[in-house]
Amino acid sequence: MPKDTFFNLPDEKRQRVIEAAIDEFAKRSFHDARVTAIAEKAGIPVGSFYQYFEDKKDLFKYIIKLIADEKIAYINQDMIANMQRYGFFQLLRETYASGFRFAKERPQLVAIGLSLWNDKALSHEVYGDYIETSVGFFQRIIAKGIADGELDPSIDPAFVARLLTALTYALADFIYDDGKLDLDDMEIVDKMLRIIENGIKNRTAAIGG
């Protein structure tokens, strides 16, 4: 946790530090991110940085917490409140849709999440502070989907939850990679959902050779 001095700062200055940190962590991994660059962008002396934070990791964990909070706020609250009314595939689609809106508005935050996801050691250390992750969320809606008879009861909820999480990151990953970021249409999401829902086997024609 940042020190009291950080929280005592005028809002505007505190915000500048947060934005500088997001900028830097979005561009570079935790390890490669530079305290000096953050201080410079925020317009504060390096010395002040250490008045506000224990060290670089202290700030990083704080930023991750902000991201998690913002992401949770972004998820369709109506959906969460009425989870019992929605079917699995509808919930899944809504979740991905929320994720896409979020990625569109806050691409930097998604980039930071992605690089954390790819650093397992750091993930463990950082997520140790939280109970809930996306894997946990998926696992719960899968369990519900099975209980409701909507999902194949022979699937392994923990396994599928992990797979769905990996897929969301894979998706984010290659949307960035292609440099398209054309997030207006949900086409790519629908493609993926169709595969998850129905697989890719051809069901309409005889198999030829």
Place this chain on the structure above:
Amino acid sequence: MPKDTFFNLPDEKRQRVIEAAIDEFAKRSFHDARVTAIAEKAGIPVGSFYQYFEDKKDLFKYIIKLIADEKIAYINQDMIANMQRYGFFQLLRETYASGFRFAKERPQLVAIGLSLWNDKALSHEVYGDYIETSVGFFQRIIAKGIADGELDPSIDPAFVARLLTALTYALADFIYDDGKLDLDDMEIVDKMLRIIENGIKNRTAAIGG
């Protein structure tokens, strides 16, 4: 490419350098890997390192090439030779099976591949040297699967190829993460293939609620 001095080395010494490099790159990302550690493990002075390689990246690219070659050699050659005879799902299963055997025998090489996959900037730089990647391989067998009427013709081959590649890495990822690495049984692969093939929708019971 390493310098001539490296290729002129006695086999045993050259091998020691390669193994030391694989050790280090498997434990640490390219960026975090230390030239000094590699030199020390290989039992050569740091100065010699720079007689053999331009720099750290020169060695890394060479190691990646070795891994790619070894991996290709590992893929069921019979399968490649008789690709026309096999169906898509059979090819996919064989591919994953080869991948698993490979991961079991050479876990370090898989770890290196994984960390490269997670560093997109570096991947581009390194894969620039190769024409063929796993994405390309998948794309070809998917195209064949569609042509043969085995796969849903409305899927997007490039997209699905990318998804299948991401899934293989996701799988490797959480096999390492769980620390299980119980690669004797293909259970986890079959779980994944079943989802790809059939999706996860329940087809045997009415949907209740």
Place this chain on the structure above:
DNA sequence: ATATCATATGAATAGAGATTCATATGAAAC
């Protein structure tokens, strides 16, 4: 006005690690 306290400041320190360099060695050529 002075004392006290929180905060600000940026130069100095420390450590890590890549890369260079001047020098040494040793084999083959003459």
Place this chain on the structure above:
DNA sequence: GTTTCATATGAATCTCTATTCATATGATAT
């Protein structure tokens, strides 16, 4: 046996950053 050339060697250099520290500032209380 001396010249030449490739290779070996590891100390010295260079760069980059995190972190510390001694000192300054400025507000509030007395």
